[in-house]
């Protein structure tokens with residue numbers, strides 16, 4: 364593989380992960396010039412380019428060194444690792460990204476009796492994840508036939524081509540619509556930043572380290588809110604006790620009002636109206652709740 368001085372990230376060309384992946388990269392300060400063929404996007408600010416592909420191709424592109432990193436579902440990454448064996452052993456999840464959440468589950472027709480995995484003995488199970496399903500069947504000592512399908516797995520029992528399925532589930536609505544019942548979860552999945560487990564030793568390694576730091580700053584604060592308020596020194600204890608969890612608040616003097624303080628607190632999640640009203644009752648005023656965009660500790 365020819366050495367490259369620009370980092371190349373593979374991501375899904377069009378699908379559930381496309382928009383949230385572009386959004387997280389943008390929050391990390393990466394923007395791209397859309398090319399006409401939309402397969403390759405040149406990075407404008409930083410030396411980082413995008414390759415837009417089918418999600419199933421992403422682990423292979425990283426394993427071959429065509430791309431340095433990829434944004435892909437854990438389901439696709441783990442399936443690749445299971446099937447590709449040694450070639451993929453060095454692929455790692457660098458960061459979970461918190462979107463594209465779903466699970467890989469076994470489901471059976473609603474009228475089928477099922478209590479333990481062994482009940483699947485002798486049945487045919489349709490899936491697009493033969494590697495992950497095979498591992499689970501072996502672990503549970505189930506002797507079932509795996510029917511590999513590229514798509515429309517959920518209708519296989521109705522078509523008579525399988526007795527059960529192993530497929531991705533998000534809300535469960537698709538299962539119910541097909542009269543199926545979820546019985547076992549094989550894998551909890553979400554989009555991850557995947558890459559080789561050792562960083563390249565050239566500039567690309569430095570760029571990956573920088574990107575990981577920025578990602579941490581983006582992921583950590585995504586749910587955070589900055590709470591600003593004013594309180595008298597006498598109410599401070601009561602107000603502080605009501606603050607939603609997070610690090611110690613910062614206190615600042617208010618010019619010309621020696622008995623007043625400005626309080627600033629980073630809260631781990633949403634701050635509700637009810638919480639604000641309680642804090643106000645305890646003596647706070649001039650309260651602001653702000654979203655946090657980035658953090659660099």
Ligand code: ATP
Pocket residue numbers: 375376377378379380416417418419435436437438439463464465531532533534552553554
């Ligand atoms: P392509 O192969 O063309 O890139 P796809 O049809 O395989 O697209 P999508 O349906 O867009 O892919 O799903 C991409 C990823 O989104 C999945 O691999 C999975 O990680 C995640 N995902 C989240 N919820 C679901 C769901 N309900 N069904 C399927 N995938 C889901």
Ligand code: ZN
Pocket residue numbers: 417418419
């Ligand atoms: Zn796919």
